[in-house]
Amino acid sequence: MTRRIAVAAESPNLWESHKRQSIQDAVIRLMCREGLQNVTMERVAQEVGIAKGTVYLHYRDKQQLLEEVKDAALDPLVERIAEVVSASSAPERKLLAYALRYLTYFDDSRDLFRILLYERQMTRTTSKRYQTGRYRKLVEFAAAAIREGIRGGEFRHVDAHLVAAMFVDSIVAIVNQRLLIDKPAPVEDDAGLIAEIFIRGLAAESTQRRRSAK
Amino acid sequence: MTRRIAVAAESPNLWESHKRQSIQDAVIRLMCREGLQNVTMERVAQEVGIAKGTVYLHYRDKQQLLEEVKDAALDPLVERIAEVVSASSAPERKLLAYALRYLTYFDDSRDLFRILLYERQMTRTTSKRYQTGRYRKLVEFAAAAIREGIRGGEFRHVDAHLVAAMFVDSIVAIVNQRLLIDKPAPVEDDAGLIAEIFIRGLAAESTQRRRSAK
Amino acid sequence: MTRRIAVAAESPNLWESHKRQSIQDAVIRLMCREGLQNVTMERVAQEVGIAKGTVYLHYRDKQQLLEEVKDAALDPLVERIAEVVSASSAPERKLLAYALRYLTYFDDSRDLFRILLYERQMTRTTSKRYQTGRYRKLVEFAAAAIREGIRGGEFRHVDAHLVAAMFVDSIVAIVNQRLLIDKPAPVEDDAGLIAEIFIRGLAAESTQRRRSAK
Amino acid sequence: MTRRIAVAAESPNLWESHKRQSIQDAVIRLMCREGLQNVTMERVAQEVGIAKGTVYLHYRDKQQLLEEVKDAALDPLVERIAEVVSASSAPERKLLAYALRYLTYFDDSRDLFRILLYERQMTRTTSKRYQTGRYRKLVEFAAAAIREGIRGGEFRHVDAHLVAAMFVDSIVAIVNQRLLIDKPAPVEDDAGLIAEIFIRGLAAESTQRRRSAK
DNA sequence: AATGAATGAGAGTTCATTCAT
């Protein structure tokens, strides 16, 4: 998993950054191994092998730590999705690429994201950022692609935002299903399924005809 | 809302059942009014008007209470959805009815379900039951309808279970969007949108042609 | 030391009151024995022989506990002084009685009051109540007596409030001196000294003459 | 404000002395600006612009630092009062001069002295030194003047030490009142008031007559 | 059956002090 923290060229900050990293890693290990409930500052410190007070040298309080862990884990996803949407490909390709990247990203570290996204305290902790932030962004990215399709005549006139939410959560549903299955299909297949359902589901009449005429 | 507690044939247990009911109601009132965070055993007892210790006469511990509240709130949904799927209508109608009932159900008491389903502690509490239980059932119901459509030739050959998961979480996505919007569209509209996306998305080539020829 | 807590006629409140009393007593014992610094909730509970959590059953937080200890210790003083001032005796007698009661009151439990009044945390804790409250009241009582004397012609025209403050703190000074001395003089003597200094110090010219003519 | 630290004849210690000075200044700035509560070793070091550990090179611990700050701030007062008392003027003039210098001294930097003298932690910190030290000295100075007056026949036979304590705390009372008032009277007026009360209060019968005959 | 006072482990947080560099 790639976690990126703003690291200026200064060397001491690099070191500081390493330590924050260790703490964040400990949080994640703890989350995955013992559940969010057991992520106490004491345990975190213990896990890193430092004193409880030392954690407070790097993070103002627990909430800040948790937020940063979440951000570090999810921001790259948002960025990667943003790339997809700002590309110049057709809306249909965008939806496909969107689903593909999403699935790929989560496939890398399933457990972590399940906790990060679906454990309550995490949601609480960052609810504001999340609701107005990441999730909303992800939905908006999808909505943008859909609107583009509508404008271009490929898609029917639908409430793009609503369908975008469906699209995003459909991906999440697949992420979850993949978590439950021992040997899930290749991400490409599942991404293809999602994209196809929505592309067809959204297809304008004319497109449908063309499609069916193919 | 119909809530059923395992009641053996004994008559005095009816009284017991009443009391459990009061406690559960108190939990729900508290959840909606003050948030899950403030659902402490103390407050629950206070709300019912009994002593804290008395709650433990009816529930082993807090977790059991919370689980039962969740079950009581969500089981009726599962039942109502089950009815839809076991009807003899066409798969397309079933998906529509499914989405409609789901949305309607949640629309009735938004706050409660938001907490019940998306607050972390609730998820934690019942995560096992949920994953192997209710959610799975709901997905299976949708999958059944989809398989039916596939067998009947109306739907393409897809992984019914996967698409069913997408379908269910798409509804959840809409439920969530409706929670964020002040004046959401009529449930019928949103249910229609969901159903249409998936029906079209799933439509077999032949069906597509027929549809587009309409 | 008499501490009085509003005790209604109800019996359970009496019991509750007893327990609060025990806790307050423990606080006082701790203060005197080991200093305010060692008055932690843990130690207090230990001293009473109860659990830390139990203290919080009776007091919202530490501050409330400390405030109540202070109030319980000092309110009676204020009441007793209030009696003196509202009597119908001559201003001179009032000042004497004032000093006497003050000294007597503190003489009963020296250590306690030293801490209560002069330890910083106590001042902090209750600073608002104190500054606008008890101390101000005590000063105002003395000021009232002085104003009365001014109106009656016995005292010169002075800033009654300022002199009252001097009067009160002079008493405190004597209280403190008594705390430092092994065998202090009888309170009556010291009270007499204070009263005489201020009565003479305030005496109007005419009064002075009369006095000196005696 | 002149602060003098015991500096032996060694020259390198001059430098040491400078650094202690900076630290003490920082403490005072911090006290006045943000309150005693925020005087942590961290903040002190920050304020000086040195590392926290460096502070411990100059002061054994926090308590020692605070004590020295207090000493440095109050010793000059004691010295100035000492001058007054050792002068050759009449006892009445001495009391007036005493009060005047005292008030003037505190009037210069009210906030600092309020904290230094009345914040709990400071009192705690230096209570022993204070009681047997500075305060005692101040009282003794006043007592000396009073005894002088008694010997000279101007004052009545009273317990000089006790009245001296009253005198000093009366001044403190006025200092405090001045701190609470927006626009206090000129120090001369208040000093005059104090001195007059005590001079008259102490006046021997003969003196009283002379006075009233004026 | 019902009570509710008592418990006590454990949470997050602060800060004076130390010590390897």
Add this chain to the structure above:
DNA sequence: TATGAATGAACTCTCATTCAT
């Protein structure tokens, strides 16, 4: 001499759970 990261004990407060009545 100076650093400042690290420490860890101590603090206040919460709350699920127990148990004598």
